[in-house]
Amino acid sequence: MNVDVNYKSKSRTSSHISFLKTRLQVAMATEESDPSGSGGLSRQNSGVAGPWESDLTAVQHSLKFVKKLEEHYVCPTCKGVVLNPHQTGCGHIFCYRCIQGLLENSPATTPACPLDRGLIKSDEVFQDNCCKREISNLEVYCTNSPNCSHRMTLCRLQEHLQACQFESLQCSNAGCSDIMQRKDLQEHLRISCSYRMEPCHYCKHPYTCCQLEDHERHSCPEVEIKCPNKCSQMIKRCMLEDHADQCPEVQTDCVFKKYGCFVREKRAQVQVHEETALNDHILLVLGSNTKLETQMAILQQEVLLRHKELQERSRQVSGLEKEVRPLAQQVSRCDNTLSAVQRSLEEQRDHISSVQLQLEELSSVFGPGVAREELGQIRASLDALRQQVSVTEGLKDHLGELKETYMRHSRLLSIHTAQLECNEEHFRELESTSYDGKLIWKLRDYRKRKEARSQGQGPCLSSAPFHTGRSGYKMAARAYLNGDGAGRDTHLSLYVVLMRGDFDPLLPWPFRQPVSLSVLDQSGTNNHLTMSFKPDPENTSFHRPGSAAATSTAPTNVASGFQCFASHAQLETPKNAIYVRDDTLFVKVKVDTSGLEDL
Known part of the structure; x- marks a missing residue:
């Protein structure tokens, strides 16, 4: 700020003295109007600055006034134009921040005025609104002069700077720190800023100019590059x-x-090889088929052997059932006999008690001779009763032995029944298991099962396991006839699940072979419904079942497939196919086994 003022108290002009007198009168009038004597800066609402004063704090010392700034408008402390003026008891004008600093930071309780060394009391300081209005109407040049020739009142300066074309501004683009005048900002944002957004010439996605070249060179999906295999x-x-x-x-x-x-x-070269080595390939296929036929013959023999074992176990179970049936009847009869004997024994005990009472009465009435005769008869009766009790106890022991025999036969029967069910399940698996990565699954009672699933009864159907080879992956198909997840009540949901197999330690993991699921057309026109997917190696559903990577020790992984495979309307009322015939649905699962080695 170009201010040329000498702050020597001895050389004050008469105008300055009259100015101070006016301020003192205002202060006295203000003090008289507040008899409460609350005192301090807060009493006069001190420190409340106008918005234009707060904004001008940063440029306070760089202001250029049109007319020379009068001495009494200059703060004695900061030597700048007074902002938010406050008057002391000695009549001098200070910026609010300056007078507050004097009051708070002075080691003395009452600091001295820097002009006349008079004491400054906080309860005598007040906001000088008259001086504030005069300062706000002083004319100043724009802080961007000489580039900008505008001049305005001090209270309008900040409003002008908001639109001044010569005001320095920072670029608004993220990452750009360039500073320029407002008149050059739009051209910078539109043309020269390295951080402006521009669309890629190939994929049309927006990138900053400094990233665009690197994006096109290394990552843009639409840029054409040379084949890495040098074709x-x-x-x-x-x-x-x-x-x-x-x-x-x-x-x-x-x-x-x-x-x-x-x-x-x-x-x-492989295509040429496949054409020229056709005979060798045919011999390899014939050799593989011969091995398969041998394995099929061995399996058929194993199936026949298991079938014979199953029949033998069935005969054994039937024989045990025949043996147990009469034992159960005999135990029931013994229970009835024992109950009758126990009732008879209770009756005999009651009868003996009654006889003893009668004997005592007779002894007292007839004398010892008659009593002795009666006593002999009673003893004979008691002996007979003892014999009956002995027989009853023998029957009771025999009944206990029969119960133990019955329980032993029942346990054997349960063991044989469980073994029979296990053999039947194994036999069914052997009959339906395939080893070529294909499964044809016949779903009977389609509408009945679908209705049952809509009522919440066992929603999932599972197929028999199948394999991608003799020593390949073990898998199964799952179906939700009434839909699962997003397809519930509207679609058929089909899935494939990896199961724990005997050869899992020898197979490559995770599972990567493409899988296709189909609902077969039964009209003969081959309009099958087919959907395929390629396993995601990151998905734990395709990791080895029961391993740490699969996050579970269960014998099967989480199933993967399609929640909305086909709508019920598409299955039940198709236009050019038949998917449900005789209430039966056929599902086909095919695993692409190319690239898999037979162990």
Whole structure:
């Protein structure tokens, strides 16, 4: 601020003295109007500054006034124009912040005025609104002069700076720290800022200009790049994975690898190999089929053997049932006999008590001779009763033995029944298990089961297990006829679940083979409904069942598939197919076994 003022108290002009007298009169009038004597800066609402004063604090010392600033408008402490003026008891004007600093930071309880060394008391300081109004109407130049030639009253300066084209501003783009005048800001934001957003020329997604080149060079999915396998084609980055399935330079296995051909060359060379080595491949397939036929014969023999064992166990169970039936009847009869004997024994005890009473009465009436004769008869009766009691106790012991025999036979019967059920289940699995990665599942009573599932009775149906090979993955299919999750009550839901198998330690994990699920058309037109998925290696449903990675020790993983495989209307009332015939639905599961080795 260009202010040329000498703050020597001895050289004050007469105008300054009259100015101070006016301020003193205002202060005295204010004190008289407040007889309560609350005192302090708060009594006069001190410290409340106008919005334009608060905004001008930062530029207080750089203000340029049109007319020379009078001495009494300059703060004695900060030497700048007075903002939010407060008058002391000695008549001098200070900025509110300056007088507050004097009162709070002075070591003395009553600090001295820097002009006349008079004591400044806090209860004598008040806000000078008259001076405040005069200062607000002083004319100043824009702080951006000489670039900006505008001039305005001090209270309007901040309003002007909000629109001044020469005001310095920082770029509003995130990451940009450039500072420029307001008139250049829009051009900077639109043209020269390195952090402005621009759409990618290829994928049209917005990026900052400093990132755009790196994005197009390394990550844009729509940019065409050379095939990494050096086939000379230019491929979009997002199509590289699909191109790898067709690229003639990619290393692939012969399609007859699972039959024993381990040739691995570039795709074009493998195609030539497959055409020229057809005879060798046929021999490999024949050899594999011979092994399969041998294994099938062994399995059939095993099935027949198990069937014979099942029949033998059935005969044993039938024989045990025949043996147990008369024993149960005999035990029942013994229970009845024992109950009757116990009742008879109680009656005899009562009868003996009655006889003893009668004997005592007779002894007292007839004398010892007659009593002796009666006593002999009673003794004979007692002997007979003792014999009956002995027989009853013998029957009771025999009944206990019969009960033990009955319980032993019942336990044996339960063991044989459980073994029979286990053999039947194993026999059913052997009959329906396939080892080629395919499953044809016949679902009978479609409408009845669907209705039962809609009432909440056992919603899930599971197929028999099947395998991708003799020593391959063990899997099963699951169906929710009335839908599951998002497809509940409207769709058929189909899933595939990995099960714990005997050869899991030898197989590669996680499971990666593509799987297709189909509902077969029974009209003969082959309009099957098919949906496929490729396993996600990160999904624990395709990790080894029971391993730590699968987060569970259960014998099966969480099923994966389609909640909305096909709507009920599509299944039950199709236009050009028949999916439900004779209340039966056929589901097919096919696992792509290419790339899997037979152990």
